[in-house]
Amino acid sequence: MLLTISTTHTPATDLGFLLHKHPDNVRTVSFPFGDAHVFFPEAGDDRCTAALLVEVDPVGLVRRRGGRGGRNGGGAESFSLAGYVNDRPYAASSLLSVVLGKVFGTAMAGRCDQRPGLADQALPVEVEIPVLPCRGGEAVLRSLFEPLGYDVASERVGLDDRFPDWGDSRYLSVRLGGTVRLADLLAHLYVLLPVLDDDKHYWVGDDEARKLMDKGGGWLADHPARDLITRRYLRHRRSLAEGVLAQLAEDDPDEPGAADEEHDREEGQVETPLGLDRQRLDAVVEVLVAAGAARVLDLGCGEGRLVRALLDQPGVEQVTGVDVSPRALERAAARLRLDRLPERQRGRVALLHGSLTYRDSRFAGFDAAALVEVVEHLDPPRVAALEQVVFAHAGPPTVVLTTPNREHNVRFGGVPAGSLRHRDHRFEWTRAELAAWAQRVADDHGYAVRLAPIGAEDPEVGPPTQMAVFSR
């Protein structure tokens, strides 16, 4: 498998700094499926080309599967000839994406310590992949790369040059041209090569969904082929693909799941007469202040109302808001006037794009985490992921969570019996349901939990909002 990246940026040898590879050297990295070599066939001031050559060992690939399971099933089937005679050695595929992630990981993360600023610059680039399996042919190839601003050229690869009559193979020889940050180019290739191949050759797990969110976070949400990309990328795990799509959809006002003003309007129509928003905020701030939390993580921060309120508390040193919706984060930044805050105040706030259902090292080291009206936006199967991320991995001493009390909905004139307060709520818990979940989570992760009402408590159906405060 071969992939080359060229640039005509001057000096073109900056490419070596960006990729963290010296143009004079050949770098070889071993993988379980073969060796990857990085070298520079040309390295002049006007044009520089980096080549990534992956020598796949198809027999080793099969043997390492140990004849148990694997793509060919078990037993006698694992001796299928296809395991030994296949296109892996030369067709660019998901293996190439694995190699890119490892060999150019720092470049993909946009880091270039030796030439600060260079990593942020869009450079003229040309990518060539002489043999690329493209399911769906040139049309799919174009639909993936053109919306990202690339010029796409491709030719069908003949089955065998010596026998033109045999016709074309299912491979394309591909050329992409564009002006792009190198980190973005690598992320695009990392996600889209397996999508074109549509055949993952290694385990697709939760971690893969995380990788897709990481690498695709900035550009995938608006990509017209977003659904195809996500489904194919995560093809073996449909539910995972749907989880990621649901999160990307949080950005899209045309789909259910939109985190836009409408959310506030709809829920506000139901709840405003009670001033419930204010009461909720006050209750959460009170809990956090009482806990003496200096560093607070607001998960699902939306437009940053809690972040704003916490900045007014002298005991709170730092607040980090996290949301899956870039649009919500933009609004939060505007509401907080981040660009106009004095330096000292500015240092107290961070807004991060991320998801509370994916383990994230940025969530560590806080005194408290808040989840205000967020849990009900997750698909029920993803609540277990939230539990792991918040209580097992981040594990701050205090966690405060608020969520609607479904029993109370009958008291809201506008909510038909049995339905939820907002179309993006995936579920709403009764008091007993929240109590059972919270107690189980507390027991499993070494917390104590107390429950408290928010808003006027109705003798029959309880308060409109309920809160769980976990501490350890």
Ligand code: SAH
């Ligand atoms: N806590 C805020 C916003 C509540 S609305 C407030 O009380 O005002 C729910 C928010 O959760 C939305 O902004 C939505 O984008 C966000 N959200 C939904 N799923 C998420 C996820 N998996 N990770 C992070 N944020 C999420």
